Amino acid sequence: MRPIIAYTAFILLAVTGSLAAQSGEKPGIPAIARIRYQGGGDWYNDRSALPNLCRYINTHTLVTISERESVISLTDETLFSYPVIFMTGHGRISLTDTEADRLREYLLQGGFLYADDDYGMDTSFRETMKQVFPERDLELIPFSHGIYHAHFSFPDGLPKIHEHDSNPPAGYGIRDSRGRLMVFYTWETNLSDGWTDAQVHNDPPPKREEALRMGTNIIIWALRQ
Numbered sequence: 001m002r003p004i005i006a007y008t009a010f011i012l013l014a015v016t017g018s019l020a021a022q023s024g025e026k027p028g029i030p031a032i033a034r035i036r037y038q039g040g041g042d043w044y045n046d047r048s049a050l051p052n053l054c055r056y057i058n059t060h061t062l063v064t065i066s067e068r069e070s071v072i073s074l075t076d077e078t079l080f081s082y083p084v085i086f087m088t089g090h091g092r093i094s095l096t097d098t099e100a101d102r103l104r105e106y107l108l109q110g111g112f113l114y115a116d117d118d119y120g121m122d123t124s125f126r127e128t129m130k131q132v133f134p135e136r137d138l139e140l141i142p143f144s145h146g147i148y149h150a151h152f153s154f155p156d157g158l159p160k161i162h163e164h165d166s167n168p169p170a171g172y173g174i175r176d177s178r179g180r181l182m183v184f185y186t187w188e189t190n191l192s193d194g195w196t197d198a199q200v201h202n203d204p205p206p207k208r209e210e211a212l213r214m215g216t217n218i219i220i221w222a223l224r225q
Contacts, residue, residue: 012194030223031066033082034208036073041121043087043123049087049195056195056212057219065219074099076108084112084222088192090120093175098194099130107182108153109173112222115185116192119164125173125185127172138172138185146187147171147184150221159210161203184218191215 033049037043050069057065072078072085075098079085085106089094095103107113115125129138141147148154148171160167169189173181192209193201203211 004202012133029066030065030083031068031069031070031074032084032086032219033079035085035087036071037087037089037093037095037099039092039124041089041091041093041124042118043089046192046196046200048197048200049088049192052197053192053195053212053215053219057216061216063220063223074102079106080109082111084114084219086192087113087115087125088118088121088168090118092124093121094124095128100128104132108176111182112225113183114218114222115183116190117185117187117222118190118193119162122187122197129183129185133174136174138174138183141171141173141181141184147181147182147217147221148214150217150224152217154214154217158186158189158191159194159207159214160189160200161194161207161211164188164190181221184222 002123005016032054035043036051051067054067057063058067070078070082071083074095079102103113107119126138129136143157144157148157158171162171165188167188169191170187172187174183174187176182191211191214194203194208195215198205198208
């Protein structure tokens with residue numbers, strides 16, 4: 001049983017009424033929250049990304065998800081009303097011990113963190129995850145994992161949306177004691193850049209489609225675990 005939230009057929013069945021009201025979401029409709037953090041990294045970049053992804057999910061799957069982006073800190077009392085939280089940026093992430101403890105509790109109680117390195121946050125993100133889970137390591141997620149096949153099939157793993165250091169894209173994760181993937185981290189892909197309005201990065205339509213499809217897989221996988 002996932003203490004913070006329960007799903008049947010990808011639909012959110014239980015969120016406390018008070019938390020739903022405070023977060024501004026309709027009860028029963030899952031939503032994704034962007035994490036606002038300190039440290040200097042631009043947590044706020046590409047603000048059209050999440051609404052566009054959620055709109056794509058609503059159009060191309062049977063899942064209904066809020067298209068409104070919520071922005072919260074890890075100490076907000078509404079944290080546990082979100083089944084999925086999102087983190088991105090180009091620079092440093094800094095969490096207080098309280099924030100790290102809250103993130104750990106959220107994830108161990110059934111929450112899911114998707115983090116996308118927008119180029120430049122890799123070292124800081126890895127350090128942050130060690131702060132949150134000193135006893136666990138980020139592991140490379142094999143292409144056979146269900147997250148790459150949850151709705152659309154990506155037999156060769158993550159698509160490459162933007163080129164930076166000529167490295168192949170990779171997905172890393174952290175699992176709980178039952179083997180559930182509770183953190184998924186994408187590196188050298190810039191996946192969330194491909195979700196933004198077309199004119200932001202001028203990505204060609206096929207690249208944006210790849211990014212939106214893989215993003216759909218991530219969210220569906222997170223919701224159905």
